[in-house]
Amino acid sequence: MYKHKIAIVGATGAVGTVFLKMMEDRKYPSVLLRVFASKKSLGKKLSYLGKHLIVEELNDDSFIGSDFVFISATTSISESIADLAVKSGAIVIDDSSAFRLSEGVPLVIPEINSEDLLNHKGIVSIPNCSTTPLAMVLGCLAQLSRPLRVVTDTYQSVSGTGSAAVSELLNQSKSVTEGAEISKNVYAHQIAFNLFPHIDELQPNGYTKEEMKMALETKKILHRPDLEISATCVRVPVLVSHSQSVHIEFDNKIKVDDAIDVLNNFSGIKVLDDVSKNVYPTPIDAEGKDDVFVGRIRSDNYRSNILALWVVTDNLRKGAALNALQIADYMSQMKLHV
Amino acid sequence: MYKHKIAIVGATGAVGTVFLKMMEDRKYPSVLLRVFASKKSLGKKLSYLGKHLIVEELNDDSFIGSDFVFISATTSISESIADLAVKSGAIVIDDSSAFRLSEGVPLVIPEINSEDLLNHKGIVSIPNCSTTPLAMVLGCLAQLSRPLRVVTDTYQSVSGTGSAAVSELLNQSKSVTEGAEISKNVYAHQIAFNLFPHIDELQPNGYTKEEMKMALETKKILHRPDLEISATCVRVPVLVSHSQSVHIEFDNKIKVDDAIDVLNNFSGIKVLDDVSKNVYPTPIDAEGKDDVFVGRIRSDNYRSNILALWVVTDNLRKGAALNALQIADYMSQMKLHV
Numbered sequence: 001m002y003k004h005k006i007a008i009v010g011a012t013g014a015v016g017t018v019f020l021k022m023m024e025d026r027k028y029p030s031v032l033l034r035v036f037a038s039k040k041s042l043g044k045k046l047s048y049l050g051k052h053l054i055v056e057e058l059n060d061d062s063f064i065g066s067d068f069v070f071i072s073a074t075t076s077i078s079e080s081i082a083d084l085a086v087k088s089g090a091i092v093i094d095d096s097s098a099f100r101l102s103e104g105v106p107l108v109i110p111e112i113n114s115e116d117l118l119n120h121k122g123i124v125s126i127p128n129c130s131t132t133p134l135a136m137v138l139g140c141l142a143q144l145s146r147p148l149r150v151v152t153d154t155y156q157s158v159s160g161t162g163s164a165a166v167s168e169l170l171n172q173s174k175s176v177t178e179g180a181e182i183s184k185n186v187y188a189h190q191i192a193f194n195l196f197p198h199i200d201e202l203q204p205n206g207y208t209k210e211e212m213k214m215a216l217e218t219k220k221i222l223h224r225p226d227l228e229i230s231a232t233c234v235r236v237p238v239l240v241s242h243s244q245s246v247h248i249e250f251d252n253k254i255k256v257d258d259a260i261d262v263l264n265n266f267s268g269i270k271v272l273d274d275v276s277k278n279v280y281p282t283p284i285d286a287e288g289k290d291d292v293f294v295g296r297i298r299s300d301n302y303r304s305n306i307l308a309l310w311v312v313t314d315n316l317r318k319g320a321a322l323n324a325l326q327i328a329d330y331m332s333q334m335k336l337h338v
Numbered sequence: 339m340y341k342h343k344i345a346i347v348g349a350t351g352a353v354g355t356v357f358l359k360m361m362e363d364r365k366y367p368s369v370l371l372r373v374f375a376s377k378k379s380l381g382k383k384l385s386y387l388g389k390h391l392i393v394e395e396l397n398d399d400s401f402i403g404s405d406f407v408f409i410s411a412t413t414s415i416s417e418s419i420a421d422l423a424v425k426s427g428a429i430v431i432d433d434s435s436a437f438r439l440s441e442g443v444p445l446v447i448p449e450i451n452s453e454d455l456l457n458h459k460g461i462v463s464i465p466n467c468s469t470t471p472l473a474m475v476l477g478c479l480a481q482l483s484r485p486l487r488v489v490t491d492t493y494q495s496v497s498g499t500g501s502a503a504v505s506e507l508l509n510q511s512k513s514v515t516e517g518a519e520i521s522k523n524v525y526a527h528q529i530a531f532n533l534f535p536h537i538d539e540l541q542p543n544g545y546t547k548e549e550m551k552m553a554l555e556t557k558k559i560l561h562r563p564d565l566e567i568s569a570t571c572v573r574v575p576v577l578v579s580h581s582q583s584v585h586i587e588f589d590n591k592i593k594v595d596d597a598i599d600v601l602n603n604f605s606g607i608k609v610l611d612d613v614s615k616n617v618y619p620t621p622i623d624a625e626g627k628d629d630v631f632v633g634r635i636r637s638d639n640y641r642s643n644i645l646a647l648w649v650v651t652d653n654l655r656k657g658a659a660l661n662a663l664q665i666a667d668y669m670s671q672m673k674l675h676v
Binding site: 149151153155169170173174176177188189190192193194195196197198201202205206207208212215228230232234236237238239243245247256275276278280282283284295296297298299300301302303306308310 | 568
């Protein structure tokens with residue numbers, strides 16, 4: 001049985017915390033070697049399998065002896081430390097957008113394109129948390145017909161921004177219910193009982209960077225540079241789990257029953273679809289679960305080659321930590337690490 | 339100056355309350371004649387222009403002397419009392435789905451199809467609160483090119499369900515922030531920090547009734563039976579204002595600047611679009627305002643005949659009460675009342 005050694009950078013963040021918890025829950029064969037975080041968390045004790053891990057500061061020797069370094073911090077941290085990790089003999093599994101679209105860096109969802117890992121050069125990226133569920137669903141449904149064009153609008157939780165945003169939503173919600181003034185630190189607009197179509201920076205084409213991540217990353221993962229994806233990414237007052245409404249145009253007619261069949265038989269996807277019994281995925285039900293949940297599956301009311309569906313995923317799990325762990329598993333199994 | 343007499347059925351509900359407030363704020367030339375509500379509100383005093391109005395029970399003489407009866411209660415109440423109002427000599431302006439698609443009943447947004455009021459037979463319907471903003475935007479942009487197909491996903495506030503849902507969202511939010519158990523009465527699922535793609539009943543075609551309202555009502559308002567509209571309607575933890583992401587395919591290429599121009603020059607629409615300065619419509623900013631707000635206006639990143647945009651409207655105002663008041667104004671002005 002494989003037994004890899006993992007270091008985590010950003011261990012106290014929203015994704016890092018889930019990564020640690022998932023390793024514990026899975027009684028994972030890996031060894032958690034070291035945990036790193038920003039200055040304000042140095043010396044903090046993190047509980048792991050009954051022991052304490054001390055949060056360390058990064059230095060030149062930090063990654064020696066690690067098989068994998070999982071980085072979930074900021075893009076600039078990833079840019080500044082990835083090389084050091086590779087030079088130390090580790091494989092970087094990176095959660096930032098720093099390398100996702102770089103030539104020679106596999107961008108991987110193991111259920112979809114694990115074969116891309118064979119050509120890694122030390123750095124592997126995981127997709128953005130709003131990309132992974134979409135690429136899973138498209139990759140699965142491509143068994144039935146070639147997807148040509150996707151329109152998707154998202155409902156993304158604040159944990160995608162990080163722990164500070166989770167606190168901001170809770171604090172603002174409390175203030176509103178108590179009739180008190182709210183304070184804003186993380187977002188430009190109030191997020192409690194509000195929402196806004198603005199995630200990451202505006203690009204020259206009028207889409208935001210988050211919306212373009214969904215388009216460009218999905219093309220790379222599916223090896224489909226011709227696939228059209230138009231997204232609107234919206235931040236909503238939900239703590240965990242990203243939802244999205246998806247409209248997919250295929251090359252051929254798709255039957256709803258066939259779609260349900262392939263989705264249900266695909267590893268990592270689960271169909272929840274019985275509206276008359278109030279059954280469909282919701283963010284709260286998806287929280288803490290590993291699957292990409294799909295519901296509201298229907299033929300477009302005018303075009304039989306368009307499918308509309310509703311997709312919800314725990315953005316911290318399959319959207320980040322779980323996908324990274326699955327990559328480490330696969331690479332150990334295939335002896336792809338150094 | 340016209341001076342019409344209005345009775346309100348459902349005066350203590352979410353929409354009725356706003357209707358009363360708007361009449362007060364506009365120092366409206368109408369005379370508010372009588373207010374009616376369900377049994378639990380009978381005898382309640384409503385403040386109006388410094389006086390008190392007593393909530394009455396409906397009887398056969400209730401509508402005598404009214405020029406307009408505005409009904410915002412349930413579909414079955416509308417069905418049971420509309421005829422009485424018409425027989426009493428009043429024009430019914432109905433906020434339910436009871437008559438919207440009926441032959442001979444104008445379904446009207448005054449900025450778009452006021453001419454349909456000329457043929458009324460005593461009952462006029464106002465569109466569903468998620469339909470009005472979409473039809474406004476489509477009706478406006480049709481000046482540039484014929485819309486062929488619309489994909490839209492909504493973010494609808496709980497006030498669309500009614501006052502009890504507003505209380506439920508606030509109460510559940512308070513419970514969650516205090517770590518207490520939540521209670522559910524209005525919705526099948528928790529709504530605080532959650533959302534679900536289920537508004538109104540499932541139809542045989544896999545769409546919900548709310549989604550089909552958006553499609554069928556918009557076709558009727560725009561006199562465009564061939565227009566394709568595929569919607570996913572989602573309830574979100576927001577108190578007031580409905581938002582929607584809209585993707586419109588036109589017959590011809592549309593320039594973003596031209597779209598901004600016609601939208602900004604259209605009565606009842608206001609463009610808020612400067613993402614780099616965090617300017618775009620949000621539900622909280624739209625609350626209590628009359629306009630349909632539009633932002634994030636961009637060309638589809640692949641097709642120059644598709645426009646993507648973001649639309650937010652106070653569902654209780656232009657989505658309901660304001661639209662009804664505008665219809666009464668127009669009909670009085672044109673002497674269309676009896």
